[in-house]
Amino acid sequence: MDEVEVVVAHSERATLRVGDVFLKVDADQARIDVEVAAMALAPVPTPKVLWRKPPVLALAAVPGKALGRLGEPSTASPQAWAAAGAAVRKLHDAPLPHWTGRAGRDLDALAAELDSECEWLVRNNVLPADLVTRNRQVAEAALRPWAPAFTHGDLQIAHVFVDSNGNGIGIGIGIGIGIGIGIGNEITGIIDWSEAGQGDPLYDLATLMLGHEEHLGDVVAGYGPGVDLDVIHAWWSLRSLLGVRWLIEHGFDPFTPGCEVDALRSRM
Template structure:
């Protein structure tokens, strides 16, 4: 019998791997509905849906391996990162979904959330006030009007699979929907700014680097408390706190 591997688990959802099958268990079926719809619409490779029996969604494993992990050097070639950028461009050029994704939150909502998180980080002594203040200042550049695109919404490098120099699939579409294209580009390169030029070469379109850097700061400021409360390490080498520290240099 195949061994059961816990890929990720927290109080919202869990993902298990059994052989070549991934089992995603989510109490919020609206998230699963969105994931299935987004994978159906996306013009990029996605995992094959094997079956769905709420609250479980069974997906086939993708060939190859992910671009890497946050905090670790990427094992993928520069050409694979270029291919990832090209895949993201195809996604962003597809017809825009009606549903607002995570990358589509408005300025007012993000500003309120950002201010709450910054206050919490300082009040609880999690991060130095000057580090929070500098990144809050940088993050403001992301809070501007943008043209809606079909966005993934959680395009971590661990969610992009490659085999050699080709993208074999993108996973975890629960946050997909209309949103800011630069959010996806920033998420993909978070903590791996050395591959930003490769991604943009593949993307083949102008991208405001100040906005991408702003999203690095914004996403990291919003993520630290969630990571701590869900048992993850935001302070590990190359992680969110290191991303925030880089904004001081």
């Protein structure tokens, strides 16, 4: 008999694995509504919805192995990273969904949230003031007008799966989780669509590349024209500044080597 494995669990949601079925438990059914609708519209491989009975969504595993994981070296080939870039471009060129996603937040509200988080980080001695100030300056470049695209909204590398001769399975939620063996160059699935919607396409690319700047050229080669590297750098700073408190409060460690705090330090 298959055992029940807790893949991810925090106060907002949880994911359980039973064999090749993943059960996502979420008290916010609007978030699950978005996930199901986005997967139905996305022109890229996504998990198959097996059934839904609120508050549970059952998904089939996608084949392959995660492209990588934040804080760990990626074993993916340059061709796999380029394939990820091409898949993201296909998503961004698709017809727009009718709702706004995480990557499409109001700029004034986002700037206010950023200022509040920066103040909290300094006031509570979580990060040095000069580190926060420098990254707040870098983040400014992301707060500009953008043409909306169909965005994933949480495109961590652990949410992008590539082929591994059928030997891997994967699922993700919030903080991405990938399980698999081997790696190839075909994108076999993109998971965790609860933040999808209209948004800034460069937010997706920045999220994908966070902590793996060495593969930026490969992703851009696959994605094609229209990538402003200054905005990518800005989203790295902005996303990391906004994420530190949430990660700490939900039991994760942004100080892990290669993760959010290191991303902030790299901008100094």
